[in-house]
Amino acid sequence: MSSASPEHLTSIVKSRDTDGYPIPADAEWLTALIKPDTQRNDTGLVARIRDESGLYHSVTIGNLEPRSVTVGTPYGCEKPVPLEDEEGFEPPDWCRIGIPLSPLRRDTSDTEQLWLEFIGISRRPIENAPQPTTGSVRIKDISTANAAGELSLLTDFGDIVNRRTTAAGFGDLGARIDPFSETPSDGAVLTWSQPRYGQLKGVRVGTSDDVLRVIGSNWFKKELELEVGDTTRLFLGNRSTTVEFVAFADFFPTFPSASSPYLVADLREVQRIMSIDQTRGADATNELWISAPEAKIDDLANIEDLFSFNNLSARLMQHAGSEIIRSRSDA
Numbered sequence: 001m002s003s004a005s006p007e008h009l010t011s012i013v014k015s016r017d018t019d020g021y022p023i024p025a026d027a028e029w030l031t032a033l034i035k036p037d038t039q040r041n042d043t044g045l046v047a048r049i050r051d052e053s054g055l056y057h058s059v060t061i062g063n064l065e066p067r068s069v070t071v072g073t074p075y076g077c078e079k080p081v082p083l084e085d086e087e088g089f090e091p092p093d094w095c096r097i098g099i100p101l102s103p104l105r106r107d108t109s110d111t112e113q114l115w116l117e118f119i120g121i122s123r124r125p126i127e128n129a130p131q132p133t134t135g136s137v138r139i140k141d142i143s144t145a146n147a148a149g150e151l152s153l154l155t156d157f158g159d160i161v162n163r164r165t166t167a168a169g170f171g172d173l174g175a176r177i178d179p180f181s182e183t184p185s186d187g188a189v190l191t192w193s194q195p196r197y198g199q200l201k202g203v204r205v206g207t208s209d210d211v212l213r214v215i216g217s218n219w220f221k222k223e224l225e226l227e228v229g230d231t232t233r234l235f236l237g238n239r240s241t242t243v244e245f246v247a248f249a250d251f252f253p254t255f256p257s258a259s260s261p262y263l264v265a266d267l268r269e270v271q272r273i274m275s276i277d278q279t280r281g282a283d284a285t286n287e288l289w290i291s292a293p294e295a296k297i298d299d300l301a302n303i304e305d306l307f308s309f310n311n312l313s314a315r316l317m318q319h320a321g322s323e324i325i326r327s328r329s330d331a
Contacts, residue, residue, distance in 0.1 A: 014213070027101055027145065027146060030059060032062070033140040034137050035138040036137045037135055039064070045137065046121060048200070068099065120190070120201050122200050123195040138187055139190055140156065154206075156185070174277070175192040175193065175202045190202070200277040212266075216262070220248065230244070236274055
Protein backbone atom coordinates (compact mmCIF):
# COMPACT_ATOMS: atom_id res chain seq x y z
CA MET A 1 0.00 0.00 0.00
CA SER A 2 1.16 3.51 -0.72
CA SER A 3 0.64 6.28 1.84
CA ALA A 4 -2.94 6.41 3.07
CA SER A 5 -4.86 8.75 5.32
CA PRO A 6 -6.28 7.57 8.68
CA GLU A 7 -9.77 7.91 7.19
CA HIS A 8 -8.86 5.62 4.28
CA LEU A 9 -7.30 3.02 6.57
CA THR A 10 -10.35 3.13 8.83
CA SER A 11 -12.68 2.58 5.88
CA ILE A 12 -10.65 -0.47 4.82
CA VAL A 13 -10.57 -2.29 8.15
CA LYS A 14 -13.95 -1.12 9.43
CA SER A 15 -16.34 -4.06 9.49
CA ARG A 16 -19.71 -3.62 7.84
CA ASP A 17 -23.01 -3.35 9.71
CA THR A 18 -21.62 -3.77 13.20
CA ASP A 19 -23.67 -1.38 15.31
CA GLY A 20 -26.35 -3.77 16.56
CA TYR A 21 -29.88 -2.60 17.33
CA PRO A 22 -30.17 1.07 18.42
CA ILE A 23 -32.10 1.55 21.67
CA PRO A 24 -34.65 4.40 21.47
CA ALA A 25 -33.86 7.51 23.50
CA ASP A 26 -37.19 7.28 25.37
CA ALA A 27 -36.73 3.60 26.31
CA GLU A 28 -37.08 2.99 30.04
CA TRP A 29 -37.27 -0.82 30.00
CA LEU A 30 -35.56 -3.62 28.10
CA THR A 31 -37.84 -6.64 27.75
CA ALA A 32 -37.91 -10.11 26.21
CA LEU A 33 -40.82 -12.46 25.46
CA ILE A 34 -39.44 -15.92 26.28
CA LYS A 35 -40.36 -19.56 26.89
CA PRO A 36 -37.53 -21.65 28.45
CA ASP A 37 -37.26 -25.37 27.70
CA THR A 38 -37.44 -26.02 31.44
CA GLN A 39 -37.57 -24.03 34.68
CA ARG A 40 -34.07 -22.60 35.34
CA ASN A 41 -34.02 -20.07 38.18
CA ASP A 42 -30.21 -20.16 38.31
CA THR A 43 -29.80 -19.03 34.70
CA GLY A 44 -30.18 -15.43 33.57
CA LEU A 45 -30.98 -13.95 30.16
CA VAL A 46 -28.30 -11.32 29.63
CA ALA A 47 -27.97 -8.51 27.09
CA ARG A 48 -24.69 -6.79 26.30
CA ILE A 49 -25.22 -3.15 25.39
CA ARG A 50 -22.57 -0.87 23.88
CA ASP A 51 -22.42 2.87 24.47
CA GLU A 52 -20.92 5.54 22.20
CA SER A 53 -17.45 5.14 23.70
CA GLY A 54 -17.37 1.42 22.88
CA LEU A 55 -17.92 0.36 26.49
CA TYR A 56 -19.98 -2.82 26.99
CA HIS A 57 -22.54 -3.13 29.78
CA SER A 58 -24.19 -6.34 30.98
CA VAL A 59 -27.94 -6.12 31.63
CA THR A 60 -29.73 -9.15 33.10
CA ILE A 61 -33.27 -8.94 31.72
CA GLY A 62 -34.50 -11.72 34.02
CA ASN A 63 -34.01 -15.40 34.74
CA LEU A 64 -35.30 -18.50 32.98
CA GLU A 65 -37.77 -19.50 35.68
CA PRO A 66 -38.99 -17.27 33.92
CA ARG A 67 -39.07 -14.21 36.17
CA SER A 68 -38.05 -10.56 36.12
CA VAL A 69 -35.46 -9.90 38.79
CA THR A 70 -36.34 -6.25 39.47
CA VAL A 71 -38.56 -5.43 42.47
CA GLY A 72 -41.75 -3.68 41.40
CA THR A 73 -41.45 -4.66 37.75
CA PRO A 74 -44.59 -4.40 35.61
CA TYR A 75 -43.47 -7.59 33.85
CA GLY A 76 -44.56 -10.45 36.08
CA CYS A 77 -44.77 -14.18 35.32
CA GLU A 78 -46.81 -17.05 36.70
CA LYS A 79 -45.09 -18.99 39.47
CA PRO A 80 -43.71 -22.42 38.49
CA VAL A 81 -46.28 -25.23 38.86
CA PRO A 82 -44.88 -28.31 40.68
CA LEU A 83 -45.41 -31.72 39.08
CA GLU A 84 -47.94 -33.86 40.93
CA ASP A 85 -46.20 -37.24 40.95
CA GLU A 86 -42.50 -36.40 40.77
CA GLU A 87 -39.92 -33.73 41.52
CA GLY A 88 -39.69 -30.73 39.26
CA PHE A 89 -42.09 -28.32 37.61
CA GLU A 90 -44.42 -28.12 34.65
CA PRO A 91 -42.83 -26.66 31.48
CA PRO A 92 -42.86 -22.85 31.65
CA ASP A 93 -45.30 -20.83 29.58
CA TRP A 94 -44.60 -17.68 27.57
CA CYS A 95 -43.75 -14.65 29.68
CA ARG A 96 -42.39 -11.15 29.10
CA ILE A 97 -39.55 -10.29 31.46
CA GLY A 98 -37.96 -6.87 31.77
CA ILE A 99 -35.46 -4.66 33.55
CA PRO A 100 -35.28 -0.85 33.86
CA LEU A 101 -32.62 0.97 31.86
CA SER A 102 -32.29 3.88 34.30
CA PRO A 103 -29.18 2.46 36.07
CA LEU A 104 -27.48 2.08 32.69
CA ARG A 105 -28.50 5.62 31.71
CA ARG A 106 -26.89 6.92 34.91
CA ASP A 107 -23.66 5.07 34.10
CA THR A 108 -23.55 6.54 30.59
CA SER A 109 -25.51 9.66 29.68
CA ASP A 110 -29.16 10.44 29.10
CA THR A 111 -28.26 11.72 25.63
CA GLU A 112 -25.85 8.93 24.69
CA GLN A 113 -26.84 6.40 22.02
CA LEU A 114 -26.92 2.75 23.10
CA TRP A 115 -26.91 -0.41 20.97
CA LEU A 116 -27.96 -3.98 21.75
CA GLU A 117 -25.22 -6.24 20.34
CA PHE A 118 -25.43 -9.54 22.24
CA ILE A 119 -28.04 -11.78 23.83
CA GLY A 120 -27.13 -14.83 25.87
CA ILE A 121 -27.23 -16.56 29.23
CA SER A 122 -25.21 -16.63 32.42
CA ARG A 123 -25.38 -19.11 35.27
CA ARG A 124 -24.79 -18.01 38.83
CA PRO A 125 -22.87 -20.38 41.12
CA ILE A 126 -25.06 -22.23 43.63
CA GLU A 127 -23.63 -24.30 46.46
CA ASN A 128 -24.18 -28.05 46.03
CA ALA A 129 -26.02 -27.45 42.75
CA PRO A 130 -25.71 -29.95 39.89
CA GLN A 131 -23.26 -29.23 37.09
CA PRO A 132 -24.59 -26.71 34.55
CA THR A 133 -25.87 -28.25 31.34
CA THR A 134 -26.73 -27.24 27.82
CA GLY A 135 -30.18 -25.78 27.33
CA SER A 136 -32.43 -23.65 25.16
CA VAL A 137 -34.98 -20.88 25.34
CA ARG A 138 -37.49 -19.70 22.76
CA ILE A 139 -37.48 -15.94 22.22
CA LYS A 140 -40.23 -14.20 20.27
CA ASP A 141 -38.87 -10.68 20.56
CA ILE A 142 -36.56 -8.25 22.30
CA SER A 143 -38.34 -4.92 22.83
CA THR A 144 -38.01 -1.71 24.79
CA ALA A 145 -40.81 0.08 26.62
CA ASN A 146 -41.27 3.78 27.31
CA ALA A 147 -42.74 5.39 30.43
CA ALA A 148 -46.29 4.73 29.16
CA GLY A 149 -45.53 1.02 28.74
CA GLU A 150 -45.63 1.18 24.93
CA LEU A 151 -43.37 -1.45 23.38
CA SER A 152 -40.89 -0.70 20.59
CA LEU A 153 -39.56 -3.76 18.78
CA LEU A 154 -35.78 -4.14 18.58
CA THR A 155 -35.91 -7.56 16.91
CA ASP A 156 -38.35 -10.42 16.42
CA PHE A 157 -35.54 -12.54 14.92
CA GLY A 158 -37.37 -12.67 11.59
CA ASP A 159 -34.05 -12.25 9.80
CA ILE A 160 -32.88 -15.52 11.35
CA VAL A 161 -35.18 -17.40 8.97
CA ASN A 162 -33.37 -15.84 6.01
CA ARG A 163 -29.91 -16.82 7.26
CA ARG A 164 -30.61 -20.17 8.90
CA THR A 165 -27.60 -21.77 10.56
CA THR A 166 -26.80 -24.94 8.62
CA ALA A 167 -23.55 -25.92 10.33
CA ALA A 168 -23.56 -28.20 13.34
CA GLY A 169 -22.30 -27.18 16.76
CA PHE A 170 -22.08 -23.79 18.42
CA GLY A 171 -20.53 -20.52 17.32
CA ASP A 172 -17.49 -18.68 18.67
CA LEU A 173 -19.53 -17.41 21.64
CA GLY A 174 -20.74 -20.84 22.78
CA ALA A 175 -24.29 -20.65 21.47
CA ARG A 176 -26.40 -20.63 18.32
CA ILE A 177 -29.72 -19.12 17.34
CA ASP A 178 -32.10 -20.71 14.85
CA PRO A 179 -35.66 -20.04 13.68
CA PHE A 180 -38.23 -22.09 15.58
CA SER A 181 -40.13 -22.71 12.35
CA GLU A 182 -40.55 -21.34 8.85
CA THR A 183 -43.03 -18.81 10.26
CA PRO A 184 -41.12 -15.65 11.32
CA SER A 185 -43.69 -14.80 14.03
CA ASP A 186 -42.74 -18.00 15.88
CA GLY A 187 -39.46 -16.36 16.88
CA ALA A 188 -36.16 -18.11 17.42
CA VAL A 189 -34.52 -20.71 19.63
CA LEU A 190 -31.32 -19.80 21.50
CA THR A 191 -29.32 -22.93 22.37
CA TRP A 192 -26.13 -22.84 24.42
CA SER A 193 -23.25 -25.15 25.25
CA GLN A 194 -22.29 -26.02 28.83
CA PRO A 195 -22.04 -22.72 30.75
CA ARG A 196 -18.89 -21.64 32.57
CA TYR A 197 -18.87 -19.24 35.49
CA GLY A 198 -17.55 -15.81 34.54
CA GLN A 199 -18.37 -16.16 30.85
CA LEU A 200 -21.59 -15.62 28.94
CA LYS A 201 -22.93 -18.00 26.30
CA GLY A 202 -24.78 -16.28 23.50
CA VAL A 203 -24.81 -14.71 20.05
CA ARG A 204 -24.21 -11.34 18.47
CA VAL A 205 -27.43 -9.70 17.29
CA GLY A 206 -28.08 -6.88 14.87
CA THR A 207 -24.83 -7.48 13.03
CA SER A 208 -24.09 -9.42 9.88
CA ASP A 209 -20.29 -9.33 9.61
CA ASP A 210 -18.62 -12.07 11.65
CA VAL A 211 -15.04 -11.59 10.45
CA LEU A 212 -12.33 -9.19 11.60
CA ARG A 213 -11.06 -7.21 8.61
CA VAL A 214 -7.29 -6.64 8.77
CA ILE A 215 -4.38 -5.14 6.85
CA GLY A 216 -1.48 -7.57 7.00
CA SER A 217 2.22 -7.16 6.47
CA ASN A 218 3.58 -8.71 3.30
CA TRP A 219 5.01 -11.48 5.49
CA PHE A 220 1.57 -13.15 5.40
CA LYS A 221 1.51 -12.88 1.62
CA LYS A 222 5.01 -14.25 1.10
CA GLU A 223 5.25 -16.88 3.83
CA LEU A 224 1.64 -18.10 3.98
CA GLU A 225 0.72 -17.33 0.35
CA LEU A 226 -2.40 -15.45 1.40
CA GLU A 227 -4.19 -13.08 -0.98
CA VAL A 228 -6.68 -10.25 -0.54
CA GLY A 229 -10.02 -11.79 0.41
CA ASP A 230 -8.49 -14.85 2.08
CA THR A 231 -9.55 -15.73 5.62
CA THR A 232 -7.83 -17.57 8.44
CA ARG A 233 -8.19 -18.12 12.18
CA LEU A 234 -6.41 -15.87 14.67
CA PHE A 235 -6.06 -16.07 18.45
CA LEU A 236 -6.63 -12.82 20.35
CA GLY A 237 -5.79 -13.61 23.95
CA ASN A 238 -7.74 -16.82 24.56
CA ARG A 239 -10.30 -16.12 21.83
CA SER A 240 -10.13 -17.59 18.34
CA THR A 241 -11.72 -15.53 15.58
CA THR A 242 -11.86 -15.40 11.78
CA VAL A 243 -9.90 -12.63 10.07
CA GLU A 244 -10.18 -11.47 6.45
CA PHE A 245 -7.20 -9.86 4.73
CA VAL A 246 -8.38 -6.72 2.92
CA ALA A 247 -4.92 -5.34 2.01
CA PHE A 248 -1.19 -5.90 2.50
CA ALA A 249 1.51 -3.35 3.32
CA ASP A 250 5.31 -3.13 3.26
CA PHE A 251 5.61 -0.57 6.04
CA PHE A 252 3.37 0.80 8.75
CA PRO A 253 4.07 3.39 11.48
CA THR A 254 5.49 1.94 14.74
CA PHE A 255 6.38 -1.40 13.10
CA PRO A 256 10.18 -1.60 12.71
CA SER A 257 10.54 -4.09 9.88
CA ALA A 258 8.75 -4.84 6.64
CA SER A 259 9.60 -8.52 7.13
CA SER A 260 7.84 -8.77 10.52
CA PRO A 261 4.35 -10.27 10.74
CA TYR A 262 1.86 -7.64 11.91
CA LEU A 263 -1.84 -6.93 11.51
CA VAL A 264 -3.75 -3.64 11.55
CA ALA A 265 -7.39 -3.84 12.67
CA ASP A 266 -10.21 -1.69 14.01
CA LEU A 267 -9.61 -1.28 17.76
CA ARG A 268 -13.33 -1.32 18.53
CA GLU A 269 -13.74 -4.60 16.66
CA VAL A 270 -10.81 -6.16 18.54
CA GLN A 271 -12.24 -5.11 21.89
CA ARG A 272 -15.69 -6.36 20.87
CA ILE A 273 -14.24 -9.79 20.09
CA MET A 274 -12.36 -9.94 23.38
CA SER A 275 -15.04 -8.58 25.71
CA ILE A 276 -18.54 -8.95 24.25
CA ASP A 277 -19.22 -12.19 26.16
CA GLN A 278 -17.15 -11.44 29.27
CA THR A 279 -18.47 -10.62 32.73
CA ARG A 280 -15.21 -8.91 33.65
CA GLY A 281 -13.05 -6.25 32.00
CA ALA A 282 -11.45 -6.80 28.63
CA ASP A 283 -7.83 -7.91 28.31
CA ALA A 284 -7.25 -5.53 25.42
CA THR A 285 -5.32 -2.27 25.80
CA ASN A 286 -7.93 0.34 26.50
CA GLU A 287 -6.17 3.54 27.55
CA LEU A 288 -4.24 6.30 25.82
CA TRP A 289 -2.18 8.54 28.14
CA ILE A 290 -0.88 11.92 27.00
CA SER A 291 1.53 14.02 29.01
CA ALA A 292 0.45 17.67 28.67
CA PRO A 293 1.58 19.76 31.66
CA GLU A 294 -0.48 22.91 32.18
CA ALA A 295 -2.63 22.08 29.15
CA LYS A 296 -6.34 22.69 28.92
CA ILE A 297 -8.78 20.33 27.28
CA ASP A 298 -9.29 22.74 24.37
CA ASP A 299 -5.55 22.60 23.66
CA LEU A 300 -5.94 18.99 22.54
CA ALA A 301 -8.34 19.73 19.70
CA ASN A 302 -5.55 19.34 17.14
CA ILE A 303 -5.14 15.64 18.00
CA GLU A 304 -8.85 14.81 17.82
CA ASP A 305 -8.24 12.97 14.54
CA LEU A 306 -5.81 10.65 16.34
CA PHE A 307 -8.48 9.76 18.88
CA SER A 308 -11.09 9.24 16.16
CA PHE A 309 -8.76 6.95 14.24
CA ASN A 310 -8.26 4.80 17.33
CA ASN A 311 -12.01 4.71 18.09
CA LEU A 312 -11.41 5.95 21.62
CA SER A 313 -13.95 7.65 23.80
CA ALA A 314 -14.61 11.34 23.29
CA ARG A 315 -14.38 11.88 27.04
CA LEU A 316 -11.43 13.90 28.27
CA MET A 317 -10.62 14.81 31.82
CA GLN A 318 -7.83 16.73 33.47
CA HIS A 319 -6.07 14.72 36.15
CA ALA A 320 -3.82 16.04 38.92
CA GLY A 321 -3.26 19.25 36.96
CA SER A 322 -0.48 17.73 34.91
CA GLU A 323 -1.89 15.03 32.65
CA ILE A 324 -4.73 14.80 30.21
CA ILE A 325 -6.15 11.30 30.21
CA ARG A 326 -8.43 9.74 27.69
CA SER A 327 -9.51 6.33 28.90
CA ARG A 328 -11.88 3.48 28.38
CA SER A 329 -12.69 0.46 30.46
CA ASP A 330 -14.74 -2.59 29.57
CA ALA A 331 -15.29 -3.58 33.19
